[in-house]
Amino acid sequence: DTAVSQTPKYLVTQMGNDKSIKCEQNLGHDTMYWYKQDSKKFLKIMFSYNNKELIINETVPNRFSPKSPDKAHLNLHINSLELGDSAVYFCASSQEPGGLGAEAFFGQGTRLTVV
Amino acid sequence: KQEVTQIPAALSVPEGENLVLNCSFTDSAIYNLQWFRQDPGKGLTSLLLIQSSQREQTSGRLNASLDKSSGRSTLYIAASQPGDSATYLCAVPTISSNTGKLIFGQGTTLQVKP
Numbered sequence: 001d002t003a004v005s006q007t008p009k010y011l012v013t014q015m016g017n018d019k020s021i022k023c024e025q026n027l028g029h030d031t032m033y034w035y036k037q038d039s040k041k042f043l044k045i046m047f048s049y050n051n052k053e054l055i056i057n058e059t060v061p062n063r064f065s066p067k068s069p070d071k072a073h074l075n076l077h078i079n080s081l082e083l084g085d086s087a088v089y090f091c092a093s094s095q096e097p098g099g100l101g102a103e104a105f106f107g108q109g110t111r112l113t114v115v
Numbered sequence: 116k117q118e119v120t121q122i123p124a125a126l127s128v129p130e131g132e133n134l135v136l137n138c139s140f141t142d143s144a145i146y147n148l149q150w151f152r153q154d155p156g157k158g159l160t161s162l163l164l165i166q167s168s169q170r171e172q173t174s175g176r177l178n179a180s181l182d183k184s185s186g187r188s189t190l191y192i193a194a195s196q197p198g199d200s201a202t203y204l205c206a207v208p209t210i211s212s213n214t215g216k217l218i219f220g221q222g223t224t225l226q227v228k229p
Binding site for chain 2: 033035040041042043044045048056090092103104105106107108109111
């Protein structure tokens, strides 16, 4: 069974459209994340949710809105897509037992191409 | 502000060679350090997690070491194989945020030639 799964794997869309990426983890983790990997392969945190509560929002444009219906799911909705949003988006999860130090598990990524 | 650097950016070796990938971080106050592997067009696979109290961690042909005081970690790959070709990333969680947010290096792309 896949631990962290994202859908879709590939997404090609036109500028100005609104799209969503879904993420689910079956590890029972409390914390989920969205990371963005740019064209230079650099990975950077976007959002972090702990038990459905937003913990981190790293100066991401408000066109990006994460939603966590329950602690096993963290979806990413993007409004008014721009060319610069083209990247690979990774979902991740970890269990934080009262502190840091837990291993993070990543999904396979969603390659978003805005044309 | 924590910064993570990986050297070299790319490495090409013949099959069978032992090799070392380097990772350095500017803030030594870390909880752990994690090494990942990323294959082209694929997600990240966790290879090894070293807690701050550990000096090294081993998994098969992989050995990761951690020297917190000098802000360095190395990933040693023994008897490299073409299947080891991938990008290797190291990452550390930031203590200040208390959430496990990972700061990544830019990776070392390894090519092992048959």
